[in-house]
Amino acid sequence: MAIVGPKGGVGKTTISANLAIALSMLGKKVIAVDLDLGASNLHTLFGIRETKASLDDFVLNKITNLPDIVLDTNVNNLGIICGGNVPGIANLNYNKKLKLIRNLSQLKTDFVLLDLGAGASSNVVDFLIIAQEGLLVTTPEVPSLLNAYSFIKTLIFRRLALHFKQLEQTELIELLDKARDFDSYPKLKTMEGFIEAVHSINVPAANSIRKFLTNYKPIVVVNRARSGKDADAGKVLQNLMNQYLSIKSSVILTVREDPAVGIAVARLKPVLLEAPRSLFAKDIGMIAHKITAS
Ligand SMILES: Nc1ncnc2c1ncn2[C@@H]1O[C@H](COP(=O)(O)OP(=O)(O)OP(=O)(O)O)[C@@H](O)[C@H]1O
Ligand SMILES: [Mg+2]
Numbered sequence: 001m002a003i004v005g006p007k008g009g010v011g012k013t014t015i016s017a018n019l020a021i022a023l024s025m026l027g028k029k030v031i032a033v034d035l036d037l038g039a040s041n042l043h044t045l046f047g048i049r050e051t052k053a054s055l056d057d058f059v060l061n062k063i064t065n066l067p068d069i070v071l072d073t074n075v076n077n078l079g080i081i082c083g084g085n086v087p088g089i090a091n092l093n094y095n096k097k098l099k100l101i102r103n104l105s106q107l108k109t110d111f112v113l114l115d116l117g118a119g120a121s122s123n124v125v126d127f128l129i130i131a132q133e134g135l136l137v138t139t140p141e142v143p144s145l146l147n148a149y150s151f152i153k154t155l156i157f158r159r160l161a162l163h164f165k166q167l168e169q170t171e172l173i174e175l176l177d178k179a180r181d182f183d184s185y186p187k188l189k190t191m192e193g194f195i196e197a198v199h200s201i202n203v204p205a206a207n208s209i210r211k212f213l214t215n216y217k218p219i220v221v222v223n224r225a226r227s228g229k230d231a232d233a234g235k236v237l238q239n240l241m242n243q244y245l246s247i248k249s250s251v252i253l254t255v256r257e258d259p260a261v262g263i264a265v266a267r268l269k270p271v272l273l274e275a276p277r278s279l280f281a282k283d284i285g286m287i288a289h290k291i292t293a294s
Contacts, residue, residue, distance in 0.1 A: 001113050001291070002131035005138060006147035008118040011223040012036075012137050014261060014271070015284070016115035017045040019135075021272040022281075022288035024077040028110040031070055033081040035127055036117040038090035040083020046073045047268040048082070055084030058103075059096060066103035075273070079109075090123065097123075101130050120154045128155070133291075137221045140233035149240045152218055156191075156245060160209065171201050191246040210246075218250045221287070224257040253290070255283040 003016045013036070020032035034042035034055070043051055053069040056062075063069055070079040092100070104112060114131060116124045128134050138148040157176060164172040175197055179188035187193045191213065199206035218241070222234045234252030241247040260278035264271040272281050 001111060001133045001135060002116055002128045003114060003135045003137060004116050004120075004124055004128055004151070005118055005136060006120065006151035007138070007144060010118075010137050010139050010144065011221075011255070012118070013042055013045060013115050014265075015135070015137055015221060015223060015255065016113050017042060017270055018272045018280070018284045019288060019291075020078055020080075020111075020113045021075050021270055022284050023111050023113075023291065024075050025272070025285075026288055026292055027077070028292065029077045030111045030113060031079045031081060031107055031109045032113045032115065033104065034083030035114050035123075036083055037092065037123060038083075038085060039117060040085060042115050043071075043080060043082045044268065045265070045270055046075075046080060047270075048073075048080070049268075051082040054082035055100075056086045056089070058100065059084050059086060059089055059092065066100075066107065070107075075270075083115075090117075092123065097126060101126070105130060120151055125155065125158060133219065135219050135221055137223050138237070139224045140222050140226070140230040142236070145233055145237045145240075148220060148237055149244075152241060152247070153245060156213075156216075159212070163208070164205070167202075167205060169202060169205065172198060172205060175201065190244050195246070213246050214248065216247055216249075218247065219253065220250060221253045221255055223255045225254045226257045230254075253283075253287050255280060255287070 003012050005012045016032055020030045024030045032042060034040040052071060057069055058066060070081055073080055114127055116127055136148055136151060138144045161176055178185045179194050182189040188197060195206050195209055198209060220234060220237060225231050231254050238250050238252055241250055256279045258278050258280035260275035261271050261280050264274035267274060271278060275281060
């Protein structure tokens with residue numbers, strides 16, 4: 001499961017660390033991986049100050065097997081792979097990235113949680129694509145929600161571009177470029193308009209886009225929600241996705257703003273262990289239940 005977010009500081013790492021704990025408390029074997037390459041800090045949330053082993057060792061070929069850099073945490077069933085900070089790690093070359101992806105998918109565990117960097121860089125998108133599930137973290141403010149919307153749109157466009165490339169359909173690739181510039185091509189502003197245009201070029205391609213969107217269920221976590229109105233922020237995003245991207249079945253989860261988070265962080269302890277009855281712990285616990293139930 002990849003934890004992503006269009007913006008920095010929205011709570012990706014806090015949610016990754018605590019969701020990993022919540023899942024392990026449900027008896028699942030979990031490995032949390034810090035893939036915020038070059039800006040890693042997941043380990044600090046577990047109170048680990050010095051990383052005995054990290055992705056640096058793997059990237060520099062000092063350690064060949066990824067399981068050898070999994071560190072124990074003081075939580076049962078939960079291991080962590082600390083992020084790398086060697087210069088240039090944020091621009092992993094293609095072969096190294098493939099090797100890392102292959103090794104991640106071979107980890108013997110129930111869950112692998114990937115804490116990713118902000119934005120939709122190629123690193124983020126590559127790791128997100130291999131994940132079986134993605135959690136998109138946002139905050140309830142309107143600019144943040146719009147960023148989340150753009151993030152999902154970018155992901156869909158990248159998938160479509162890949163699909164059209166595989167089909168060797170240059171005409172459809174050009175159409176996708178036009179849809180990016182919807183001021184000049186207003187009919188392509190909505191996914192419905194786009195699908196209609198694809199339909200007039202290639203009917204099976206239009207049908208497969210429709211099928212993909214019907215099955216696509218993005219999971220969005222609205223973090224740091226304060227009031228009832230904030231909790232409705234997810235609906236704003238849901239409506240945007242429905243209206244412009246024809247996504248009918250997104251899942252919106254809410255995590256409340258909670259001073260317990262800051263207090264635990266200052267003590268270098270995970271919130272779930274430091275304040276298991278806090279609002280934050282309850283909300284994360286609920287998400288873990290939903291994930292294991294599905
Ligand atoms: N529900 C919450 N209630 C209160 N504080 C929170 C909550 N979630 C996150 N925070 C605080 O928000 C700040 C940013 O969180 P975090 O580092 O997890 O974000 P991030 O998205 O991983 O950032 P970056 O993009 O820099 O990696 C931290 O100080 C964290 O303690
Ligand atoms: Mg982070």
